[in-house]
Amino acid sequence: MSQAESSFVRKQMLPQATPPIAETGVLKWLRENLFSSPANALLTVVAIYVVYQLVVASAPWIVNGIWVSPSLSACREMLDGKVGACFAVLTERWNQLLFGFKYPSELYWRPGLAFILLFVAAAPLLFFKFIPSKFLVLTGLYPFVAYWLIWGGTIFIPLFALLGVLVGAYVYKKTLFASAGMAVIAGFLAALIFWILSGYVIPDLETVMVLQPVESRDLGGFMINLMLGVTCISLSVPFGILLALGRQSSMPIIKWICVVFIEFIRGVPLITLLFVANVVLGYFLPPGTSFDLILRVIIMITMFASAYIAEVIRGGLAALPKGQYEAADSLGLDYAQAMQFIILPQALKISIPGIVNVAVGLFKDTTLVSVISMFDIVGMIRGPILASSEWNGVYWELFGFAAVLFFVTCYGISQYSQWLERQLQTDHH
Amino acid sequence: MAAEEKVQVSDKAAVEITKMNKWFGTFHVLRDIDLTVYQGERIVIAGPSGSGKSTLIRCINALEEHQKGSITVDGTVLSNDVKNIDRIRSEVGMVFQHFNLFPHLTILENCTLAPIWVRKTPKREAEDVAMHFLTKVKIPEQADKYPGQLSGGQQQRVAIARSLCMKPRIMLFDEPTSALDPEMISEVLDTMIQLAEEGMTMCCVTHEMGFARKVANRVIFMDEGQIVEQNEPEEFFNNPKSERTKLFLSQILGH
């Protein structure tokens, strides 16, 4: 190669050129995304056909839908042979689908308000990075307010329950400095003592500051699904933490108690646990006491969720580098201090997406209570509504409505979880 | 002697290890270790990987349990009593290879956590002490950041400051520079040298032989769980006695 060929100096810089026409615009997108190869083109055609069929099958049904009608037969008359939905069942029976058929209709505002407040209460927890932590007070108050709104009765029951928690928290805070381990126990005992004592006072206050009481068995509809989901998940997180720590423990007896509990619960279907709540649990309670079915169901679902949450948190604990434990040890922190200040805050943060997954699954599973003849939304549909003479045979509209309710809630939660995961990934490291 | 120019070593023992043995399962990691570290003394422990040098200093603050022999730290015999273990740990600072800062706490919170909860120092005072030591390791301006936002060298200096905040009488360093990028090693070593000059009792497991020459009173060479040779740095490097030591030195100083 001669000198002239191998050496080169550019005299003029090239300007940026536009790409060839095939490389831009809709055509390029279509070719790359839908028709990149014969097989791909075939897939596209099949997919378009499927979408077409879905649209053809459902569009007239939705468009022709009747929204006002007293019964299915009236609906059919109005449709006059056309294909169409009878959404009138929703406009007629929405209250039963949401609140059950026995909840006094003049009190719907109470669970409705509790539902709206749920968002206010959940926000500081869900968006903890954007909302100052002092608003967590609202989250803490919510269970007591919601209980009072839904069940009614004297305000002193939720109030004393709240005071018990506050007393426990106060004792915890005061003893924390002396010993982090004893503080947990002392706080718990203080709350327990307060509750037991207040149990003697409450009967005298039954008539003070009363909202019209509603019996547990009068609750129903989607409200039950939401209530069971929220209650059981919130209760199961602390139990899940304890079980996970127990399972990680180096003490064989404690470890095996936790392992057996977790694996047993995870090994059986939720429905068998609901059977336990329905027909077996009563045998294990002191003779003469009777628990609400709803309370028994809450106990069993909480046990169920705790086992799953424990496994999620165990994963979080295992994901922490060993160095974190060693660093805490080397500074002289004891077990309870290391857990509360170093290990759990980090492990829980890692576990949030997993916990949200469990929550979504559990929320969907609350429909199983319809099998033990509780009237949640599925129970309402299969029971009172489909059995009524007006609406016997309206399947799609009802099941579709329930499916949409669940879809909106669960899809929303899982989108939130994915958003949160992205947030946590970019978090400081 | 070179060492005596740099230090005043008291004849009171800071750490006294007698006939200490440790097994991992059936593997005999530490065999009949006898070692006394005097107050104000700086010791560098060297040796090939797997020789048990990290395990040795981790035994001193009971991160590892030993099975035979005794360890006395600052006059307290290391026993199975948890209160005793916690007391010794609060007297002994430890710096890890991977820093082990708490990523969910700010730099300042990292430094004040143990003083507040273990030493029961009032928060305000703990923060003043923390800022003092952060200034000393030359990163006071990072106090409100999180560990993940700092470079490796800065993190390791925070880790040193975090240990110092407990006002320890002895500092243990477990390969403090091994996980660092080359350009960050010197800033950590400078901090350690400064500490040495102030008379802190130090046990360092490290491969930084320059550091050993400069600050150590004694270099201890370990292999196969035993102390093979110990000597003053000059003697150790210029005139090693054992064949194993010679081989080791030729390997790490070979290039």
Add this chain to the structure above:
Amino acid sequence: MTTATDPPKASFHVSQLIYDTRYRSYTFQFIALILLIMAVAYLGGNLLQNLARQGQNISFGFLSDPAGYDINQRPIEYDSQSTHLRAAFVGVLNTLIVAVLGCVTATILGVTAGILRISPNWLVRKLMAGYVEAFRNVPVLIWILIIFTIMTAVTPAPSAFRGDDPASNMLFGAFAITNRGGYFPAPIWGPGSSVVGLTFLASIFGAIYYRRYATKLLYDTGKLLPMVWPALLILFVPTILVYFILGQPITFDYPALAGFNFQGGIHVRGSLLALWLALAVYTGAFIAENVRAGIQAVDRGQTEAAASLGLRPRRIMNLVILPQALRVIIPPLISQYLNLTKNSSLAIAVGYMDVTGTLGGITLNQTGRAIESVLLLMLFYLAISLGISAIMNIYNNSIKLKER
């Protein structure tokens, strides 16, 4: 000098029980054990008191009493005079049937959907995402009920298949889905069918052997034989030949209308069809996500490295991507099987007589033996779960070893 492990005996204090690392774990465990025993004793005491008050006892004797109820889908002989134990056993078999059918179908659906979810085709990707999200975010019970409704309220009655111009036609003249369930052709094993079966079995081994041989040839001599087509030929040609040479020994009994209902063929009840389909489609959505995640978990660099070595796309998939992806996919896949089996207990909502329907349903209600029935029911599911997790552990350990 004192040693750490050997403190002077005289200095034992009660406080050592809490503060000495050697004793404190025993102390805590002892306390935990005492608390456990107290809890069990309390619950057990309540149980005994309650039983005594109601004049009941715990006994499994009822299992040998005649059940007195009928089960519509029975894989083994059973009538209302059979015992409760046999009823439970029929239920167990029914559970296993729907679980196995569901797992196989869910795997096929899920793998297909999972692969389509990462297809380069935008429309297909979106469609599959729609499928996955729709099924993952709606309770399985609602899906079971919806599909059961399709089976019972939307499918035609058998009478719709009658006449010269019927409202419904059988699929390929052999399959009919009616509101009384599905009717499928049943194979009749004529003489010589065993020979056909054995030929097919031998062909499978033949095909495997051929692939091994081809691989060995490649390793030994570097000569690469075509792998797929010859193997397929070996698999099917001999069997088809033998089938025709022996004069078609295997025939099918096609369902046919007789009066108001179909006769002949295999009758699958609508409840089983609905449960099977719903569980398969629901679990398939979860499996699709696992498959997608598994394939995407393999680093892009792996594809690039393999491509830069000159491997063709299909070989990259078979030799590099899949072996790595399977390690990620299989553990969650197995736990999806477990979930499907547990969800099959929702059979009770559509009246399919699985073990929850027989033992936990009718037997429980008829005998009032709630504790015993629920306990047995739980033990059954627990045994299945533990069995499946044992398999999973073996698998996990085997891949862990290979990583070393």
